[in-house]
């Protein structure tokens with residue numbers, strides 16, 4: 001009697017290994033791509049969700065690195081991936097491209113060993129894209145792993161001498177039009193020293209992880225008191241109210257932050273508020289206005305500085321939900337303040353009401369690419385022109401709102417010349433007899449490379465801040 005052949009046990013259905021870091025990173029990239037989500041909002045919410053299911057801190061840190069790193073270097077990775085496939089990049093499905101970019105980042109910019117980066121990313125591809133596309137991902141990642149990032153960039157970027165902007169665009173992962181705009185602005189502010197080295201430093205700084213800085217709001221907590229609560233933090237570079245957190249530091253659990261005595265704020269923003277507060281005004285100094293206040297970072301510092309002088313702040317913001325954020329940021333301020341939801345171009349106050357006015361206008365955000373890495377890919381050149389009329393109207397309204405002898409600060413977090421000096425020059429031309437420049441440079445700490453003034457442009461590579469712009473104008477008539 002022959003024994004029947006042993007039945008092979010059915011193969012278990014293959015379940016992808018749990019990899020919460022790469023899964024969260026993929027979901028974040030998809031949300032940024034598909035729904036125009038902001039990485040700095042969607043990622044924390046996905047991380048919270050994953051942490052509730054047991055994701056540990058190391059995986060959370062890896063997910064964060066993967067999302068921000070991939071978004072920053074997307075331009076370089078696109079060029080490298082394009083060189084590894086035999087069809088145009090635009091024909092690759094976006095989810096496949098996201099997985100490939102995540103893999104490219106691990107292979108070219110992290111210490112994850114090659115075999116681990118490839119196998120974990122292929123595993124992710126299998127789970128989220130299916131077996132067929134996972135094979136394609138595997139093949140492309142193996143090609144990418146053949147050389148390091150520098151070798152790839154040397155291969156895929158056109159020579160600098162042939163086309164400097166194209167070269168910089170690929171090597172430093174910025175759209176070409178952004179490279180051109182930043183270079184123009186550098187040339188205006190750093191005449192004579194805005195050559196290749198300067199633009200490369202600026203583009204490289206845009207791709208760095210910014211330090212997290214805190215502001216100790218005067219009258220609520222001193223910088224020393226805040227430092228005592230954060231022994232691992234160091235002093236800021238420029239602002240007397242700033243503390244720089246050690247890398248990876250998370251201030252959200254700090255009582256001073258929860259209570260609003262301190263907040264997370266780039267030093268550039270702190271300097272804008274400080275310069276406006278320190279600008280000389282003739283006569284009384286009782287009532288200040290922040291005309292574009294949401295979400296309230298500068299308003300909170302201005303309100304604290306106003307309180308120290310016995311002045312009050314009116315914080316105005318068009319969007320009601322952002323006005324609510326301003327109210328939250330100002331809660332607990334030691335001096336008087338009012339928050340209103342109003343269109344700054346149709347002011348609810350009589351002309352000449354305020355002693356100091358800040359308009360930190362809506363802009364392209366090209367000065368804050370370190371924080372919002374996806375913005376460079378989302379913005380279009382025509383967006384810049386689109387902001388122009390509103391920026392001019394908000395500046396005109398601010399100039400109406402300030403009294404004779406008072407000062408207006410016009411600020412942007414973009415160094416694009418069309419959003420900075422061009423706006424101020426246009427409005428100055430209309431109202432030449434009413435206005436005079438206030439030199440902003442002496443109102444700031446001794447920062448290098450501020451140019452000839454009277455307005456100032458801060459830079460990530462020179463000052464470690466966002467690229468904030470500030471012009472100060474006094475009403476003389």
Ligand SMILES: C[S@@+](CC[C@H](N)C(=O)[O-])C[C@H]1O[C@@H](n2cnc3c(N)ncnc32)[C@H](O)[C@@H]1O
Pocket residue numbers: 269291292293294295296297298299316317318319322342343344345360361362363413
């Ligand atoms: C660059 S943000 C201001 C950031 C703020 N100063 C801070 O430091 O937190 C510009 C703000 O202007 C607001 N805004 C846009 N149009 C406005 C208008 N017509 N009147 C008043 N605010 C407006 C936007 O909603 C946005 O909150």
